[in-house]
Amino acid sequence: MEPPKDLDQLHEEVGRRLAVSGQRYTGGRRALVDVLATAQRPLTLRDIVLLVPELPQSSAYRNLDALREGGIVYRISAGGDRAHFELAESLLGHHHHLICVSCGTIEDMRLDGKLEDEVDRALVGAAGQAGFTPLRHSLDLYGECSDCGDEA
The missing domain is CATH 3.30.1490.190 (Ferric-uptake regulator, C-terminal dimerisarion domain)
Known part of the structure; x- marks a missing residue:
C-alpha cells in the first residue's frame, strides 16, 4: 500500500484504521498523528509532550498506546528506557x-x-x-x- 500523500489523506486513513479496530479518532490522537507526521524523526514521549503541551503526559501515553494497538504508531526501543514513537511504515513509507x-x-x-x-x-x-x-x-x-x- 502506498503511504498517504498529504495530512488530509493521512488523517482519513488513520480514522479508517481506528474505526476498523473499534476506536475513535479523538482530538488528542489527531494532535499526536500531526506531530509524528511532521517530526522528520521518531520522537520520545518527552519530545511529544513538549511539542503538544495541551496534552498531559498520561493522556499522550494512553493515546500512543491506543494508536499502537490500531497499527498507526510503531514503538522503537533504543535500549534502556529510551522508547521512541513514529507513524507505522505503511503510513510513512x-x-x-x-x-x-x-x-x-x-x-x-x-x-x-x-x-x-x-x-x-x-x-x-x-x-x-x-x-x-x-x-x-x-x-x-x-x-x-x-x-x-x-x-x-
Missing part, C-alpha cells in the same frame, strides 16, 4: 534508522531505490538459504550521532 548508543537519538534513513532493491535481494537470498520466508525487513544502524561523536 519504507525507511531505516540510525540509532545513537550514547544519547539514544534516532534518525530516519532512506536508501535510494536501487540500493534498497539490492539490500532486499541479498536478504531474501540469505533467508532462502536458511529456509526462511521473509515478509519485510528493517535495518537499524547503531553508532554515535554527530553530537556525541564530536565529544570523543
Whole structure:
C-alpha cells in the first residue's frame, strides 16, 4: 500500500484504521498523528509532550498506546528506557534508522531505490538459504550521532 500523500489523506486513513479496530479518532490522537507526521524523526514521549503541551503526559501515553494497538504508531526501543514513537511504515513509507548508543537519538534513513532493491535481494537470498520466508525487513544502524561523536 502506498503511504498517504498529504495530512488530509493521512488523517482519513488513520480514522479508517481506528474505526476498523473499534476506536475513535479523538482530538488528542489527531494532535499526536500531526506531530509524528511532521517530526522528520521518531520522537520520545518527552519530545511529544513538549511539542503538544495541551496534552498531559498520561493522556499522550494512553493515546500512543491506543494508536499502537490500531497499527498507526510503531514503538522503537533504543535500549534502556529510551522508547521512541513514529507513524507505522505503511503510513510513512519504507525507511531505516540510525540509532545513537550514547544519547539514544534516532534518525530516519532512506536508501535510494536501487540500493534498497539490492539490500532486499541479498536478504531474501540469505533467508532462502536458511529456509526462511521473509515478509519485510528493517535495518537499524547503531553508532554515535554527530553530537556525541564530536565529544570523543
